[in-house]
Amino acid sequence: MATPRVLVLSFCHTRNFGDRLGFHLLNAVLPPDAETVFQPMSPFRKPPHDSWDLVIVGIGNSLNPSNAKVLYDPLMRLFDTSRHVVGISGTQYRELFVEERLIGLLGRFDHWYARYGDDLALYGGHARKASHLGDWLIDAFPLTRPTRDSLLRLEADVMTKRHPLDWLIREIQAHRHVFSPRLHTLLCALCSAERVAYVEQFEDDEHPEVASGKFNSMLQDIFGRSYAQRDLFTVDRDAVIAYRRFVRGNIGRLRSDIGELI
Numbered sequence: 001m002a003t004p005r006v007l008v009l010s011f012c013h014t015r016n017f018g019d020r021l022g023f024h025l026l027n028a029v030l031p032p033d034a035e036t037v038f039q040p041m042s043p044f045r046k047p048p049h050d051s052w053d054l055v056i057v058g059i060g061n062s063l064n065p066s067n068a069k070v071l072y073d074p075l076m077r078l079f080d081t082s083r084h085v086v087g088i089s090g091t092q093y094r095e096l097f098v099e100e101r102l103i104g105l106l107g108r109f110d111h112w113y114a115r116y117g118d119d120l121a122l123y124g125g126h127a128r129k130a131s132h133l134g135d136w137l138i139d140a141f142p143l144t145r146p147t148r149d150s151l152l153r154l155e156a157d158v159m160t161k162r163h164p165l166d167w168l169i170r171e172i173q174a175h176r177h178v179f180s181p182r183l184h185t186l187l188c189a190l191c192s193a194e195r196v197a198y199v200e201q202f203e204d205d206e207h208p209e210v211a212s213g214k215f216n217s218m219l220q221d222i223f224g225r226s227y228a229q230r231d232l233f234t235v236d237r238d239a240v241i242a243y244r245r246f247v248r249g250n251i252g253r254l255r256s257d258i259g260e261l262i
Contacts, residue, residue, distance in 0.1 A: 003033045004053040004262040007082075009041045009075075011061050015157065018184030020165055021140045022059030026088070029255040031262065044071050052082040053262045057105075058089030060115060060136050062214060065096035072101045079108045084261045088133065088254075090115030091123065092212040093203050102126075110261070113254055116217040133254065134247035135218055137184050141169060141191040143244065146176040152189075156181045177232060183214055190222065190240050195232040 012023040023038065030036060034054075039047060041057075055078060057063075079085050087109045091097070103126045106112055112127035114120040115135050124130035152175035163171075172178060172185060173192035180186035181199045189196050201212040216226045222243045227233045 003035045006034045006036045006054045007052045008038045008056045010059040013040045026059045055082045055085045057087040062092040087112040092214045116221045118217040144192045151177040153179045197232045
């Protein structure tokens with residue numbers, strides 16, 4: 001019996017907390033008979049097959065301006081020979097996108113599951129179909145209570161010491177106060193901590209002054225407002241719970257949509 005072939009393009013091969021978690025979440029929404037290949041988006045290499053039943057771009061990560069620019073042609077060729085294409089992603093460093101290339105890529109998505117409301121409002125009209133998924137990585141974190149009163153100051157690269165993901169989640173969620181320089185360790189802390197703080201990420205190559213913008217988008221998604229970076233703020237637990245429910249419902253619809261496509 002023929003099984004559907006699925007190609008997933010992402011950054012889950014990097015030592016990145018959020019991208020590694022997305023690998024497991026995606027597996028949970030694919031049909032049990034889907035034969036899946038996970039391939040790095042960068043550096044891009046020719047996939048093992050020329051055609052796919054479904055190509056999935058992203059596992060909840062951000063689309064980067066440099067990737068959208070450099071990978072535009074090989075991605076479009078790949079989309080041409082595949083039955084369906086969906087995106088599960090947000091955007092960052094938005095002012096650096098070559099707009100026509102981003103619009104061209106989104107225009108090939110049968111459905112774009114936009115991470116944040118800002119993503120949908122800015123670019124959703126360019127996809128064939130688009131919806132607000134929410135940051136589905138929140139579904140990887142339990143809702144719990146901290147057990148330590150101390151402030152945890154996380155490093156930018158929490159994966160450097162090669163701790164297992166489950167250990168990192170428990171360590172983050174054990175602390176009552178958490179300072180995070182990365183998006184998804186902050187999201188993890190929001191499910192447990194009483195107060196949190198963050199610091200923005202900035203483009204560190206040609207445009208060191210350009211902020212990612214994704215922290216503000218996430219905070220607006222969950223709390224309907226932003227908070228100043230570096231200052232601890234009190235977590236609205238009711239808002240976090242409401243967001244978890246919103247995302248969980250959308251993940252169920254995403255699972256059904258993918259099942260119908262392939």
